Amino acid sequence: MRFSLRTTWSTAVQCRQTRALSHVARHIRPRKRLPNSIRCQSTAAAVQEEPASTVDVNKYDHLDPTPPDYSSQPFTDSCTLTLASGAGGHGCISFLREKYIANGPPNGGDGGTGGNLYIQAVRGETSLHKLARRGILKAGRGKNGQGSLRGGSRGEDVLVIVPVGTVIREIGRHDPLAAERVKGYGRDLDDDDAESDAPNLSRKWRRDRWLLYPGTLPKAFTSADFPSLPRPRRNNLVATEPEGPIRLDLDKPMDHPMLIAAGAMGGLGNPHFVTKSIHKPKFATKGEDGTRIHFQLELKLLADVGLVGLPNAGKSTLLRALTNSRTRVGAWAFTTLSPNVGTVILDSHTGRPALADTTAGGDGRRREPRTHFTIADIPGLIEDAHLDRGLGLGFLRHIERAAVLAFVLDLSAGDAVAALKALWREVGEYEKMRDQDVNAETEHLLPDAEGMVAFKPFEPAVSPGLDAEPSDDEPFEDDGEIMSLPGPPIVGRKLPPLTLPPISGKPWFVVATKADLPGTQENFAALQGYLAGVEAGEVEHPSQKANAWRRRVRAVPVSAIQKEGVGGIPEIVVGLLDG
Ligand SMILES: Nc1nc2c(ncn2[C@@H]2O[C@H](COP(=O)(O)OP(=O)(O)OP(=O)(O)O)[C@@H](O)[C@H]2O)c(=O)[nH]1
Numbered sequence: 211m212r213f214s215l216r217t218t219w220s221t222a223v224q225c226r227q228t229r230a231l232s233h234v235a236r237h238i239r240p241r242k243r244l245p246n247s248i249r250c251q252s253t254a255a256a257v258q259e260e261p262a263s264t265v266d267v268n269k270y271d272h273l274d275p276t277p278p279d280y281s282s283q284p285f286t287d288s289c290t291l292t293l294a295s296g297a298g299g300h301g302c303i304s305f306l307r308e309k310y311i312a313n314g315p316p317n318g319g320d321g322g323t324g325g326n327l328y329i330q331a332v333r334g335e336t337s338l339h340k341l342a343r344r345g346i347l348k349a350g351r352g353k354n355g356q357g358s359l360r361g362g363s364r365g366e367d368v369l370v371i372v373p374v375g376t377v378i379r380e381i382g383r384h385d386p387l388a389a390e391r392v393k394g395y396g397r398d399l400d401d402d403d404a405e406s407d408a409p410n411l412s413r414k415w416r417r418d419r420w421l422l423y424p425g426t427l428p429k430a431f432t433s434a435d436f437p438s439l440p441r442p443r444r445n446n447l448v449a450t451e452p453e454g455p456i457r458l459d460l461d462k463p464m465d466h467p468m469l470i471a472a473g474a475m476g477g478l479g480n481p482h483f484v485t486k487s488i489h490k491p492k493f494a495t496k497g498e499d500g501t502r503i504h505f506q507l508e509l510k511l512l513a514d515v516g517l518v519g520l521p522n523a524g525k526s527t528l529l530r531a532l533t534n535s536r537t538r539v540g541a542w543a544f545t546t547l548s549p550n551v552g553t554v555i556l557d558s559h560t561g562r563p564a565l566a567d568t569t570a571g572g573d574g575r576r577r578e579p580r581t582h583f584t585i586a587d588i589p590g591l592i593e594d595a596h597l598d599r600g601l602g603l604g605f606l607r608h609i610e611r612a613a614v615l616a617f618v619l620d621l622s623a624g625d626a627v628a629a630l631k632a633l634w635r636e637v638g639e640y641e642k643m644r645d646q647d648v649n650a651e652t653e654h655l656l657p658d659a660e661g662m663v664a665f666k667p668f669e670p671a672v673s674p675g676l677d678a679e680p681s682d683d684e685p686f687e688d689d690g691e692i693m694s695l696p697g698p699p700i701v702g703r704k705l706p707p708l709t710l711p712p713i714s715g716k717p718w719f720v721v722a723t724k725a726d727l728p729g730t731q732e733n734f735a736a737l738q739g740y741l742a743g744v745e746a747g748e749v750e751h752p753s754q755k756a757n758a759w760r761r762r763v764r765a766v767p768v769s770a771i772q773k774e775g776v777g778g779i780p781e782i783v784v785g786l787l788d789g
């Protein structure tokens with residue numbers, strides 16, 4: 211008997227172990243078993259195949275790389291994003307219950323405030339793709355109030371991190387409190403807008419704003435049982451929000467996050483509604499809804515020099531020759547599909563950044579030593595890119611804020627002067643479209659609806675290098691620094707307008723590439739002749755603008771693939787940057 215019991219016991223243990231093991235096996239077993247023959251084949255093929263990412267170091271050439279050496283990063287430079295501040299938590303309906311106090315006074319806490327929305331531009335972020343994927347970001351909702359007069363906790367704040375260089379435009383906003391006012395609710399609370407045409411609907415009738423004691427049937431309450439709905443409350447932080455519509459140009463890293471929308475207030479607990487006639491209010495109010503703002507985000511990379519050229523001109527090879535960039539190079543058009551930024555360290559081959567002269571300049575100001583500059587390579591432009599041919603003109607936004615433009619012309623691909631004129635034409639078309647957009651936007655934002663704030667209409671700005679004499683109160687200093695428009699720092703609620711300098715006012719030069727190929731000398735000579743004419747004012751500026759920059763237009767012949775002639779480019783760039 212004992213023996214049989216032990217057998218039964220060990221069998222049970224074994225069974226349990228087997229079951230446990232089979233459970234584990236179920237999880238680690240491959241879902242599908244391939245037939246043996248296929249598995250053998252694939253293993254054999256894998257053994258025979260060379261690993262795809264091997265780079266032959268002996269054949270490796272930095273300027274003529276093999277495909278595995280390409281860097282590819284997801285890149286998005288414009289997207290729409292909806293940000294919603296947190297809704298408030300509901301007020302609580304509760305009554306004191308204690309030993310010997312069966313029917314105590316009301317003690318429901320207030321709902322917590324919703325989370326705030328902040329934005330911060332930081333270095334290190336290079337794309338908007340993460341935000342584009344999210345689409346909407348909501349701050350946390352405030353927690354509901356609780357008994358014993360415990361208020362709900364605050365909702366979680368949300369910090370939206372964007373790359374430096376992001377331009378943010380508000381394209382729509384839903385403010386629940388403003389919407390209520392437009393509908394006419396709450397007019398009974400406000401005497402000042404009694405003249406308004408909006409219907410006079412008392413907030414008293416807003417049944418949806420009230421919470422009832424659990425178990426109470428709504429029909430038990432008539433409107434007469436409710437007091438007037440309290441005046442909607444706004445978070446104190448609303449006073450520090452920027453005035454809408456929000457338009458920001460975050461062209462510098464921010465030390466502190468900036469408040470975009472404050473969380474909504476929580477509802478009121480039932481003790482707030484005690485009156486002489488109602489001693490035990492069995493109702494509380496709901497929390498307010500958060501503000502929802504729709505934004506258009508546009509990333510405009512910040513680089514000192516922007517490379518503009520036709521496809522296959524050799525822009526990326528030039529960037530690789532000047533910097534350690536691993537941008538993609540290929541003998542076909544539109545190899546580059548997203549902008550790349552490279553950094554040139556001005557170290558005079560010492561391995562350490564050279565310290566520039568820090569003595570006072572001619573303007574009497576001490577200059578920051580320039581230890582490096584950055585270059586942006588963008589996808590190629592083709593003729594009629596403004597008609598959305600090729601990759602269109604959108605990528606020009608990344609060189610629009612560059613202080614210096616470098617036009618890269620392929621000397622082996624026909625008339626370089628014609629190519630330069632075609633590129634300037636596209637740049638001019640881009641500028642026109644940009645200005646039209648801004649004007650349309652400012653017109654659209656004129657205060658036609660109540661509560662809308664008007665922006666100043668677009669004023670074309672004067673940039674350094676223009677022939678027009680700046681006035682005394684002109685905010686620009688012609689020191690050749692990056693042409694970001696100086697504006698007052700963002701203090702308080704007023705935001706500076708988004709003004710954009712004209713592109714034709716930027717200093718520019720030409721890099722004539724592929725000079726190693728035969729028959730390119732004549733082309734270069736013709737180009738030089740043309741540029742000399744532009745500089746002397748004998749020939750019309752390729753941008754066809756009267757006051758475009760033509761102070762010292764230079765053409766540098768280079769063979770980027772052989773890294774010949776590129777050594778002089780940093781000097782030219784620094785000369786143009788520092789004036
Ligand atoms: N012979 C010669 N070939 C060059 C030179 N620079 C670039 N190339 C070649 O020209 C082709 C195009 O070079 P890329 O640097 O990809 O040109 P890109 O302007 O960036 O082209 P997209 O990105 O398509 O606009 C590649 O095959 C390069 O090897 C040069 O100085 N001399």
Ligand SMILES: [Mg+2]
Binds near residue numbers: 525527
């Ligand atoms: Mg390229």
